[in-house]
Amino acid sequence: MGAGHTHPMYVHSHSAVHHLAPEVKIAAAVLFTIVVVATPRELLGAFAAYAVMIGVLAVLARVPAGWLARRSLIELPFVATALLLPFFAAGPRTDVLGLRVAVEGLWGGWNILVKGTLGVLIALLLAGTTPARDLLVGLDRLRTPQAITQIALFMLRYLDVLADEARRMRLARISRLDDPRFLWQLRGFAAGLGTLFLRAFERGERVYLAMRSRGYTGRLPAALHEGSAATAGQWVVGAIVPAAAAAVLLLGRIGV
Numbered sequence: 681m682g683a684g685h686t687h688p689m690y691v692h693s694h695s696a697v698h699h700l701a702p703e704v705k706i707a708a709a710v711l712f713t714i715v716v717v718a719t720p721r722e723l724l725g726a727f728a729a730y731a732v733m734i735g736v737l738a739v740l741a742r743v744p745a746g747w748l749a750r751r752s753l754i755e756l757p758f759v760a761t762a763l764l765l766p767f768f769a770a771g772p773r774t775d776v777l778g779l780r781v782a783v784e785g786l787w788g789g790w791n792i793l794v795k796g797t798l799g800v801l802i803a804l805l806l807a808g809t810t811p812a813r814d815l816l817v818g819l820d821r822l823r824t825p826q827a828i829t830q831i832a833l834f835m836l837r838y839l840d841v842l843a844d845e846a847r848r849m850r851l852a853r854i855s856r857l858d859d860p861r862f863l864w865q866l867r868g869f870a871a872g873l874g875t876l877f878l879r880a881f882e883r884g885e886r887v888y889l890a891m892r893s894r895g896y897t898g899r900l901p902a903a904l905h906e907g908s909a910a911t912a913g914q915w916v917v918g919a920i921v922p923a924a925a926a927a928v929l930l931l932g933r934i935g936v
Contacts (some may be wrong), residue, residue, distance in 0.1 A: 689751070689807040697741035697809045701910035702818025704918035709806045711922035715800050715929055720790040723932040727798070730928070734801050734922055743808045751804050758796045762789035764899065812836050834884065842880055849876060 697705070703881075712730075717728050738748060769785025773908075776786070810818070817838070820829045849872050910918075 685912045690811050691707070691741075691743050691808040693742045693749060693809075695740060695742045697805075697810070699735065700809075700918060701914050702814040702911045703809050703821040704818075704914050705806055705810055706815070706818045706822060708918040708922050709802050712802055712925050713799050715922060715925040716795055717797075717801075719788055719932070721794075726928050726932040727794045730798050730925060733924060734805065735799065737805055737921065738801075741805060743805060747808065748801060750795065752800050755796050755800045758792055762796075763788040764795040765790075765792070787794055824921070825935050834887075838883070838887075841883075842876070845874055845879060 696806070712733075716727075716730055719730075739746065765788050766778075766781035766785035769782035769788060771782050771784040773780050774786075775781075775784050807815075816829055816833050819832075820826075853872065
C-alpha cells in the first residue's frame with residue numbers, strides 16, 4: 681500500500697505528537713485507557729485530571745476542539761444509556777431536578793458516561809495523529825497477531841476499491857431504471873450485494889495469489905519497519921501521560 685494513503689480521521693499536522701512512533705502512541709493510549717477504566721467512579725477529581733491531560737494532548741497535537749466534539753458523537757448511544765439508567769435502576773432513590781431517580785443508577789450512568797467519553801477522546805487523538813498505515817505498522821511492532829494486522833491491512837488497502845465497485849454497480853442499476861427506494865426492488869438490491877461480495881472474494885484471491893508469487897510470507901513487508909522505529913527517548917515521552925494518570929489514580933486511592 682502506498683505511503684501516502686491516510687484515512688478521514690487523520691488530522692495532518694507536524695506536532696510532536698504526530699512525530700512519535702506509532703507503537704509508542706498505541707501503547708500509551710491503551711495504558712491510559714486501562715487506568716481510566718480502573719479508576720473508581722467516586723474519584724471525581726481523578727476524572728477531571730484525566731480530562732485536563734487529554735486537553736493538553738489535544739493542544740500539543742494541534743487537534744481542534746470542534747473536530748474532537750463532532751467525532752465524539754459516535755458515543756451518543758452510550759450517552760443515552762447513561763441518561764436512562766437512573767430511571768430504571770433499583771435501590772434507594774433521590775430527587776434530582778425534580779425527578780425521582782435511583783442513586784445507584786446515577787453512579788452507574790456517570791461511570792459509563794465519563795469513562796466512555798475519555799476513552800473515545802483518547803482513541804480519537806490516536807487516530808487523528810497517526811495515519812492508518814502507521815497504526816497497522818505500530819500494531820505489528822507490538823507483536824499483534826498477524827491474522828489481525830493482515831486482515832486490517834487488506835481491508836484498508838481495498839476498501840476504496842470496493843466502494844468504487846459498489847458505486848459503479850449502483851450507477852448501472854440506476855441507468856436501467858432500477859430504484860432501490862421502492863420495496864419491490866429490494867430483491868435486486870440484495871442481489872447486487874451478493875454480486876459485490878463475490879467480486880470482492882475473487883479479487884482478494886487474485887491479489888493473494890499475485891502476492892504469493894512475489895514472495896509474500898504472511899507478514900508486513902520489512903520495509904515498513906525501517907527508519908521510524910521508536911527510540912528509547914520516545915518510549916520515555918510516551919510513558920508520561922499513562923504514568924501521570926496512574927499517579928493520579930494512586931493519589932486518589934490513598935486519599936491525598
